[in-house]
Amino acid sequence: MKIFSFVVSACTLTSLVAAQATVITQNLQSCIGDGQFQLGIDYFPNKFTPRKYSPIFLPENQATLDMTTDLLEIEYFDYYKIVTNKYHNKTYLLYQCGATPPMEEVLSGRHQLVLPIPHKGGLAITETPQIPPLELLGLRQEIIAYIGDPQYVSSPCLNYAIDELGSVEVVFDPEDPWNSERTQELTDEFLSRHPEAIIFGGIFANASADRIMGVAETQERTNVATFDWISLYAALFNLEELSNEIAKETEERYQCSSANARSLSSDIEEDDRPVIFWADFFEGYNWSVAECPTWDHTYYCEYASHCGAHIISRPEDMGTQDEYGYWYLNDDEVLKLGKDADIFVFPSLFWDTVYEQKRDILDQFKAVQNKRVYDTQGGGPNAWYEQRLAEYDVVGNDFCAMVGLSNPNQDPPHTIKWLRNVFTGTVPEEGTCNVPENLDDQYVPVGAFCAPVEQLGGPDEGGDTEGSETSSSAPATHAGLALVSSILYVTLLW
Structure with missing residues (x-):
């Protein structure tokens, strides 16, 4: 007797007898169910595809030039991916939740962060340019803290979350705004209450600090490559299909x-x-x-x-x-x-x-x-x-x-x-x-x-x-793209 595990949406349950292998057609928006993880299955069919930019205005002898993202790389394996920030020379290991992280990679000690995804621990941002990529992906409500002076935030909905809802904490001392040691103290205190949170740090951040994920989009050569860093945020939530689109x-x-x-x-x-x-x-x-x-x-x-x-x-x-x-x-x-x-x-x-x-x-x-x-x-x-x-x-x-x-x-x-x-x-x-409509909507x-x-x-x-x-x-929201949220994991005795 052979055991075949496979994935099927609820509406096609009647066709299970025709399936003999696991098929995943979209990145999962939830964890793999207990006992359902399988080696050899590609859990990330939707992968980051860097844009190759050929500027129309270039002379004919340069018109075929393909400029791409130089400082961000995402390598995919069956159930984990490795994100490389080449500017900070840091890597981040992201593994599908419900699976066991690859111990050889974990024990190597080379990764700044080892995270189960889709990420559930909340996000803290340190610079205002980090806001729009999250809003474009419909991830505004994943932001739980702003580390810095909130007067520079222009997003109406994020300001509402800070000022009215209180759902976004401000990590900042207005009485001592330029004291980096004080800011670090407040950040450490924030992490003690949110140990699973990720802090996005800019080009001047200490990329080796606890829970920091470096962002360096401004160091890319072109506007297209700068924008391509939206895929760093998307990778944390398995939203590569949406970010590519x-x-x-x-x-x-x-x-x-x-x-x-x-x-x-x-x-x-x-x-x-x-x-x-x-x-x-x-x-x-x-x-x-x-x-x-x-x-x-x-x-x-x-x-x-x-x-x-x-x-x-x-x-x-x-x-x-x-x-x-x-x-x-x-x-x-x-x-x-x-x-x-x-x-x-x-x-x-x-x-x-x-x-x-x-x-x-x-x-x-x-x-x-x-x-x-x-x-x-x-x-x-x-x-x-x-x-x-x-x-x-x-x-x-x-x-x-x-x-x-x-x-x-x-x-x-x-x-x-x-x-x-x-x-x-x-x-x-x-x-x-x-x-409350706009709080979850994608920014357009x-x-x-x-x-x-x-x-x-x-x-x-x-x-x-x-x-x-x-x-x-607007492009379909991640909820609309992630049809796998209704997928059932079924084991058949064949």
Whole structure:
């Protein structure tokens, strides 16, 4: 007599007699049942697939270049996966709950964390850019703590969870905000109460500290690769199918705006393309301007190339370097460099203050005279630093619209979200959270829709819905994708 174990959904129970082996078609959203684990079965049929980005704007001899995620790797084995953060040189062993972790790997001592998944111990975040990937995946309610000053959080629903529900603990001492030792004391105390929690740490975090999982998306070369780190969060909850879908659709929209810009600018000579001057002012240091020796040097260099525009880069012989390696230009230098640019982007909160202080200089800029100055406050005071990385497709739409190279026939037309004209725009108030519906819903970026220039009319069914944080047209939630939650484990005597 042979024993065959297999997996089948409840609605197909009548067909069990035809099955002779275990078949898992989607990553499990719950633990393997007692006595049901089998060696040799692939428990992770949905795996992280890194995006391979080939920028449309590159010259023909470089057009086949595939740029991918450099610093994040996930290796899959039958019932466990190893996540590697190459920036911090750390690995994390994630094994399907209900199985026994691979003891050879555990005893090797090489992994920073060994975790059963889907993770159930809660998440603590330390930087606001860690919020949107979790919200895009519908995992907002997995966040149980924010370690740091909550005034910089812009997510309406997370703020509601902090201020109204109290379901997100703030680990921070407002009386001693800059004392790292005090913050560590509070963090240790938090972990004593939540020993199974995971703390996401940024690039400056101690990646060897207790329960830390390092995040280093900002060190990737491209916007596409930066966004691909959504899969780190997804891997903890077996949501790779969803994260792959979101990453694919986001890149497709991003490529759409670049293709439109390329098509619309095909008859424009290189010397006639829009010119962007990107500069910020720091009291006591002077002007910090763009450095774009290559298109992939920083995110704003990429956006300019993405939209067929030129961005002015600081010449090597201009400016003064400080003790930290940053370069600054004085008033005369910044005027010489940027006064003839078509567009001035001031990536800061303080345009009004700087303009009053530097009016004599700034009024000589062509962009100021033509009222084509933009800051980064279109999404609110802090949203640029929180959500921009997760909405690079929307920012791409914005850049192309700002330089006049977005689809003029798109219906509805794209409304610039992130880049606010300082003369005509206003800084929006903080959004609201529709309670309780939005607490579990996936975040859906506003303004992501892009129609190719040859396509007239609005978005197809299932596209982005303007004006709402969440929408029924969003990608299927993890609950919808995880059909295995209704799967039965059955053993037949054959």
